[in-house]
Amino acid sequence: xxxxxxxxxxxxxxxxxxxxxxxxxxxxxxxxxxxxxxxxxxxxxxxxxxxxxxxxxxxxxxxxxxxxxxxxxxxxxxxxxxxxxxxxxxxxxxxxxxxxxxxxxxxxxxxxxxxxxxxxxxxxxxxxxxxxxxxxxxxxxxxxxxxxxxxxxxxxxxxxxxxxxxxxxxxxxxxxxxxxxxxxxxxxxxxxxxxxxxxxxxxxxxxxxxxxxxxxxxxxxxxxxxxxxxxxxxxxxxxxxxxxxxxxxxxxxxxxxxxxxxxxxxxxxxxxxxxxxxxxxxxxxxxxxxxxxxxxxxxxxxxxxxxxxxxxxxxxxxxxxxxxxxxxxxxxxxxxxxxxxxxxxxxxxxxxxxxxxxxxxxxxxxxxxxxxxxxxxxxxxxxxxxxxxxxxxxxxxxxxxxxxxxxxxxxxxxxxxxxxxxxxxx
Amino acid sequence: xxxxxxxxxxxxxxxxxxxxxxxxxxxxxxxxxxxxxxxxxxxxxxxxxxxxxxxxxxxxxxxxxxxxxxxxxxxxxxxxxxxxxxxxxxxxxxxxxxxxxxxxxxxxxxxxxxxxxxxxxxxxxxxxxxxxxxxxxxxxxxxxxxxxxxxxxxxxxxxxxxxxxxxxxxxxxxxxxxxxxxxxxxxxxxxxxxxxxxxxxxxxxxxxxxxxxxxxxxxxxxxxxxxxx
Ligand SMILES: Nc1ncnc2c1ncn2[C@@H]1O[C@H](COP(=O)(O)OP(=O)(O)OP(=O)(O)O)[C@@H](O)[C@H]1O
Ligand SMILES: [Mg+2]
Numbered sequence: 001x002x003x004x005x006x007x008x009x010x011x012x013x014x015x016x017x018x019x020x021x022x023x024x025x026x027x028x029x030x031x032x033x034x035x036x037x038x039x040x041x042x043x044x045x046x047x048x049x050x051x052x053x054x055x056x057x058x059x060x061x062x063x064x065x066x067x068x069x070x071x072x073x074x075x076x077x078x079x080x081x082x083x084x085x086x087x088x089x090x091x092x093x094x095x096x097x098x099x100x101x102x103x104x105x106x107x108x109x110x111x112x113x114x115x116x117x118x119x120x121x122x123x124x125x126x127x128x129x130x131x132x133x134x135x136x137x138x139x140x141x142x143x144x145x146x147x148x149x150x151x152x153x154x155x156x157x158x159x160x161x162x163x164x165x166x167x168x169x170x171x172x173x174x175x176x177x178x179x180x181x182x183x184x185x186x187x188x189x190x191x192x193x194x195x196x197x198x199x200x201x202x203x204x205x206x207x208x209x210x211x212x213x214x215x216x217x218x219x220x221x222x223x224x225x226x227x228x229x230x231x232x233x234x235x236x237x238x239x240x241x242x243x244x245x246x247x248x249x250x251x252x253x254x255x256x257x258x259x260x261x262x263x264x265x266x267x268x269x270x271x272x273x274x275x276x277x278x279x280x281x282x283x284x285x286x287x288x289x290x291x292x293x294x295x296x297x298x299x300x301x302x303x304x305x306x307x308x309x310x311x312x313x314x315x316x317x318x319x320x321x322x323x324x325x326x327x328x329x330x331x332x333x334x335x336x337x338x339x340x341x342x343x344x345x346x347x348x349x350x351x352x353x354x355x356x357x358x359x360x361x362x363x364x365x366x367x368x369x370x371x372x373x374x375x376x377x378x379x380x381x382x383x384x385x386x387x388x389x390x391x392x393x394x395x396x397x398x399x400x401x402x403x404x405x406x407x408x409x410x411x412x413x414x415x416x417x418x419x420x421x422x423x424x425x426x
Numbered sequence: 427x428x429x430x431x432x433x434x435x436x437x438x439x440x441x442x443x444x445x446x447x448x449x450x451x452x453x454x455x456x457x458x459x460x461x462x463x464x465x466x467x468x469x470x471x472x473x474x475x476x477x478x479x480x481x482x483x484x485x486x487x488x489x490x491x492x493x494x495x496x497x498x499x500x501x502x503x504x505x506x507x508x509x510x511x512x513x514x515x516x517x518x519x520x521x522x523x524x525x526x527x528x529x530x531x532x533x534x535x536x537x538x539x540x541x542x543x544x545x546x547x548x549x550x551x552x553x554x555x556x557x558x559x560x561x562x563x564x565x566x567x568x569x570x571x572x573x574x575x576x577x578x579x580x581x582x583x584x585x586x587x588x589x590x591x592x593x594x595x596x597x598x599x600x601x602x603x604x605x606x607x608x609x610x611x612x613x614x615x616x617x618x619x620x621x622x623x624x625x626x627x628x629x630x631x632x633x634x635x636x637x638x639x640x641x642x643x644x645x646x647x648x649x650x651x652x653x654x655x
Contacts, residue, residue, distance in 0.1 A: 005537045016525050312523060318483060319535040320511030320586070323503050419510075420484040423517070 010332035028341025031291030036349025040385035060240035098125040099230035105177035109167035120221020139169035139196035150192035155211035295406035302410035314422030330411030338403025353385035431457040437488035451645040464633035467642030514583030521579040553581035573604030590622035
């Protein structure tokens with residue numbers, strides 16, 4: 001029997017039970033759609049985050065903070081000081097370093113108030129290290145700032161992202177900060193004037209510029225917050241190769257008797273991407289289980305169909321059909337369902353991914369800016385679902401494989417039927 | 427004349443649970459090329475069992491069955507399938523595949539044998555013409571009368587130019603007018619196209635149309651006569 005004839009025979013059998021075949025196919029569609037949607041969203045998210053991180057992080061930088069990594073659990077009483085940069089600058093492979101002082105406070109402008117992250121930095125050094133993100137969209141970032149110079153992030157200037165500005169270049173602003181360590185609590189106010197509005201950074205970064213922050217010169221921050229300490233020191237290296245990063249990080253840790261944590265941007269990127277791979281695998285695993293359920297569905301209808309068609313198989317064998325041909329016919333039925341389900345599933349999953357991304361991006365934007373003590377997380381990231389050829393072909397192959405594997409047993413049973421028994425079957 | 431089918435001391439025992447049922451108890455039979463043989467006998471006498479053995483649908487418990495000189499018991503599943511392509515079967519019930527048209531049903535054995543669609547279509551039309559059903563070739567079995575369905579089944583049985591036709595009560599399911607119609611067709615095939623026919627029936631009048639009649643009872647052939655008319 002020719003392959004084409006085997007397929008058309010299988011197809012005619014499927015067509016006979018349209019509803020049943022349709023429902024079975026639906027099972028495969030759901031499994032494949034879930035896999036494709038989950039993978040294309042997580043891969044899209046991963047790509048978006050990696051992109052934002054690479055933008056926000058400079059790969060040739062290290063972040064030094066007190067205690068256990070990124071300031072979490074800085075409990076040893078050790079604090080990083082602003083002038084520790086001098087120690088760091090003397091270390092080999094370091095081209096520049098910069099202290100960051102960071103507090104959460106309020107910005108008043110034209111009678112309105114917004115919560116912001118106040119960051120004290122050396123403007124000149126910050127510009128040098130984050131040359132692609134610490135850039136003015138309006139106004140100019142002075143390398144030698146005046147005492148009242150304030151640079152604001154894009155989302156501070158234009159919080160609703162619609163041109164209705166909260167503050168603009170040239171505006172007089174007041175920065176209000178509550179000293180929570182003083183008793184009684186005291187509010188301090190800093191009078192400034194907006195010199196520049198940053199370009200949109202998007203996403204989030206550690207140490208790097210963020211859309212929801214405002215920037216004042218280090219000296220001003222020190223006197224305003226009344227501190228010699230800083231939250232972190234950003235270190236720029238001569239190169240971003242792994243050996244340089246690792247050896248310099250070690251030297252820095254030793255210089256501070258291991259009381260600091262040194263984080264490399266690259267390491268953070270790697271951790272994040274490995275976390276995503278795990279999540280991806282986990283989600284794909286869940287989706288794969290739904291596909292196995294679909295496979296059992298296929299096996300089920302094929303066994304039913306085998307019983308219904310026992311006499312038909314008897315006739316086919318009496319007409320000279322070989323066991324392998326009967327096997328192939330039944331496997332083709334499973335394969336057709338699997339392939340059809342996989343094809344529709346990929347389309348559905350892709351559509352689903354688009355829809356999910358759209359729904360989530362409506363709620364996103366500047367409204368939900370979370371301000372941490374170290375990293376400003378903004379969810380203004382735009383995710384574009386990614387459907388790689390690997391996922392596409394993999395999903396189709398997986399759908400097909402599951403269908404055929406679950407079709408194997410019924411097909412084998414059909415092929416082994418004895419012609420006389422099959423013909424006698426009621 | 428060449429011997430097409432030869433049964434030597436055929437025995438067939440079915441196990442009904444633990445109870446053995448002796449369906450055939452030593453059958454000896456020779457069928458020559460061009461014969462029209464009727465196997466007559468009451469229900470349960472073993473006619474279908476014999477026919478299934480001759481058609482290689484089943485294997486004997488004891489004895490030998492030679493088809494064109496080949497011992498069926500020596501063949502594997504694939505060789506048996508090949509052998510069945512040389513046999514034209516017509517059964518009493520459920521003969522045709524209901525979802526296929528008359529033409530597609532006739533094409534089926536040719537498709538199984540690996541013929542191309544053009545060749546199949548041509549031959550199917552010729553065969554349907556031969557059985558007088560060319561005008562109904564695009565009808566499905568449910569749209570045909572019982573007699574017409576059996577004629578389609580005969581056309582299908584002839585599709586691969588079989589060495590012989592095996593018919594198990596081909597008229598059991600049709601009225602007597604149609605039964606004689608079918609018998610005329612079978613006789614015509616036998617006489618004009620020299621198709622060898624082995625037909626099982628329990629109807630004396632139909633058996634009378636055959637050239638030779640063997641009478642079965644309780645799993646053995648008890649009588650044999652040649653029709654001279
Ligand atoms: N698969 C089977 N299992 C058990 N017993 C069987 C089987 N097939 C046939 N028999 C028994 O073998 C005997 C002969 O059956 P067979 O079908 O050959 O009779 P038959 O002459 O064709 O009868 P009918 O005219 O009713 O078709 C019967 O007693 C029947 O019950
Ligand atoms: Mg019978």
